[in-house]
Amino acid sequence: MLPAALHPDSLWRPLEQLVLPPIIRDWMADPDSLTRRLSRYGAFRVVPGFHAHAVPKADERQLLALPARQVALIREVTLMLDDTPVVAARSVLPVGSLTGANRSLGHMGSRSLGLELYKRPLCQRDQVWARRGSPDQDLPLCWGRQSRFIKRGAPLLVAEYFLPALWEKVG
Numbered sequence: 641m642l643p644a645a646l647h648p649d650s651l652w653r654p655l656e657q658l659v660l661p662p663i664i665r666d667w668m669a670d671p672d673s674l675t676r677r678l679s680r681y682g683a684f685r686v687v688p689g690f691h692a693h694a695v696p697k698a699d700e701r702q703l704l705a706l707p708a709r710q711v712a713l714i715r716e717v718t719l720m721l722d723d724t725p726v727v728a729a730r731s732v733l734p735v736g737s738l739t740g741a742n743r744s745l746g747h748m749g750s751r752s753l754g755l756e757l758y759k760r761p762l763c764q765r766d767q768v769w770a771r772r773g774s775p776d777q778d779l780p781l782c783w784g785r786q787s788r789f790i791k792r793g794a795p796l797l798v799a800e801y802f803l804p805a806l807w808e809k810v811g
């Protein structure tokens with residue numbers, strides 16, 4: 641029987657509404673680049689996965705206030721430390737947010753999105769939600785953070801699931 645706080649939660653809830661273990665809150669509430677913080681713990685690498693235009697999930701569309709059938713660029717990656725997967729990430733980049741100087745956000749490949757977001761002009765991480773869940777059926781239940789970034793006035797969504805191996809490396 642999982643303690644109540646550990647039940648899978650289908651809803652993204654504002655981070656400040658959740659009671660979290662201190663180390664989890666420390667990482668989930670960190671306003672700075674996750675890439676930069678992870679890089680302090682070992683050899684950091686981004687392994688790209690799914691990367692295509694698609695209609696976002698209903699909760700993603702709601703968090704970005706996107707119309708029902710509007711497509712966005714979906715980028716899924718695994719963040720590795722010393723060749724161990726530590727974060728599963730899924731970003732939703734509205735087509736309208738990838739114009740002008742923001743175009744490079746749509747062509748990151750194995751470079752971290754964070755490197756662009758945390759370059760000048762700095763992004764704002766203006767909303768952060770959290771949930772206990774699994775990014776997909778092959779991965780274990782873990783804490784997830786959904787952030788809305790504003791870069792050059794344009795919104796994008798980055799979900800990061802903190803895999804169990806992360807806490808072994810940073811604990």
Ligand SMILES: C=C(O[C@@H]1C=C(C(=O)O)C=C[C@H]1O)C(=O)O
Nearest residue numbers: 673674675717729751752753754
């Ligand atoms: C937002 C950041 O970028 C990271 C890099 C990602 C990518 O390359 O797709 C996805 C999740 C983020 O953890 C960050 O470093 O804080």
